[in-house]
Amino acid sequence: MLEQFLEPLLTPLFNRWPGLVDYSWQVAATVVVALVWILTVGFNWITGRLIKRLSKKAPVWDELFLKSIRTPLRLLIWVIGLSLLLEIFSRNGLPVSTEFGAGLRRFGAILLVAWGVLRFITTAETYFTTPVKGRRQVDRTTADAVAKLLRLVVAVLAGLTLLQSAGVSISGILAFGGIGGIAVGFAAKDLLANFFGGLMVYMDRPFRVGDWIRSPDKDIEGTVEHIGWRLTRIRTFDQRPLYVPNATFANISVENPSRMRNRRIYEHVGVRYDDAAKVKQIVDDVRSMLQAHPEIDTRQTLIVHLNRFGPSSLDFMVYTFTKTTQWVKYHQVKEDVMLRIADIIFSHGAEFAFPTQTVHLEGLEGPEPAPALVSSVSSQ
Template sequence: MDLNLSFQVFFVVLATLIAARCVRHIIVKLGSKSRATENVLDDAFFDSLVAPVKGLVWILGFSVAAHLVAAHSSSVFFQSVGTIRNIGIVLMITWFLQRFLRTYTELFIISKEAKGEAVDKTLVNGLGKLLRGVVAITTALIILQNLGVNIGGLLAFGGVGGIAIGLAAQDIFKNVFGGFTIYVDRPFAVGDWIRSPDREIEGKVEQIGWRVTAIRTFNKRLLYVPNSVFTTIALENPSRMSHRRIYEYIGVRYDDIASLPKILDEVKVYLKQNPDIDQSETLMVNLDEFADSSVNFFIYTMTRTTVWAEYHEVKERVMFEICEIISRNHSEIAFPTRTLHVKNEMAINGLE
């Protein structure tokens, strides 16, 4: 390599370094101005652009330097500079798109929550993952084409080989399809409390992936459930309940059966006047059965709150008030008792 060529290569590398710094400075300035707006699209665009554009500048700079050297060299390596440059450009564009889709998804959710607007995190994250997958597959096909691979022949082979691959990876495909159905049907979302009567699955959803869903159980262990499971089991989502139910049986003594109609009326009045009870839902206070040691009645009503701790506080107040009503009517809550009736009084005297 002569001295003139060395200076040319050095100048190209220096110019590339300066250009990369200038481009980075310009993008950072534009990004800082874009943050003054409420639109998160431009924020995600400029935040995702910095690193890929720097990489693109360096790829172009090294490509120019390599062409200068190739003009004075017969090395086979320099014949592939064009292909390497094209693949590098494709990778930088892909890197930008992947960063942009991920950043925009995160900023979109954050902006909606900051405004107090409803946002379906599961759907937004699912669409983001789907688009990133499309970008990755497209990139792979473009790179293969640049490497001289016949895409048409590859797809034709895939039609035959896909059968064998499908049989070997059918569980993976089942899980991916299950993940797709979760994103489409949305039986639950991240943060929901779910449980299944068919399996020992109960906890809070932390992450929904294409293959598995991560659930934090109530003993704080992380449970990974394959998505295909959710297509074959019944699933309950308590997080989407509209009310919580109070359904309790209370028994009074047989000696207090005369006071029971008044007790039932007072309990019903209390529940109808209770602001914690939803009056638009079913409210029942009725005698239910004559049990062995008690006369049982039940209360059936719905609370306004669905919060677990608040519900138990409401239920506690209701139960204590029912105890007060029974006590005010000179009655008692029954407990298992047995009364012995002896007809022959002489039998008792004989025992004394």
């Protein structure tokens, strides 16, 4: 490759200045360095103008791809130039193997191309998961799963290509992998269980990054921060990180409150037995208040009825749903509803009940023994 690359450049130069033949390898090295510098400057100028022009157009794939491979291609120019220099040095008495330059060029090209593809995958993932007004955002969990799978494929292909370039038999490696896969499977069954657990999470999507989840089976509750191939990181409400192996999600029930459509208000309100005649009107007014409330979803179940005769109160049930699912706003709406219920009860001249007991005493015909009885009870 060295002769094919340099001969068309050096022959006219040596024909014009024959005295340079005595310094042929120095001239060749200088030409290589100059060409690498010129190509780098030209490459930067051309790609910079292309990126600037492509950024004004609607399609983004070409712009993202060019931005991703720009740095690896620039390094590839220097790798090729360095490999040519090493070949020049090795042919002129310097202690450098002749094959070293070719190997550097070959392995460098494979690694830089793989790096460029990996950069493109990362850039595309970031672009499509970043919220931008007017553009539909791709689900972050799905994008993360696809990006990880593509990175794995690129890494495997690059590794096999490097081994093939190094003279290693790929067929032998694949055959050994098929036989050794059984032993590896038994040795790493927990790792594989977590891997396939993560794969099921990606496919079934019971939750995604940013969701609030909890499990009634285990003490797991918090916001999902990251879903990896082995672990899922959850940030608990006291801001502690919780790392859960993915295999766990195959054996437990998971609630996803982030996907609920409404939040429920479920309360029992007790009024005194002395206000029994006013309960019907109180219940009707509370029901009308909820039906007219702007933050109550009347399309959902709404129940306000006298529900039970308590030990010291007449209890009516309030069962309804708010429009909001936000935790803070829900409590603001619930507070407003409860205060309005209190106002309705007081407006009818009724009162809330509190635990009381009425004691009936038998065998007392007059008020005289009462002081002694009270004293006896108190002494006990």
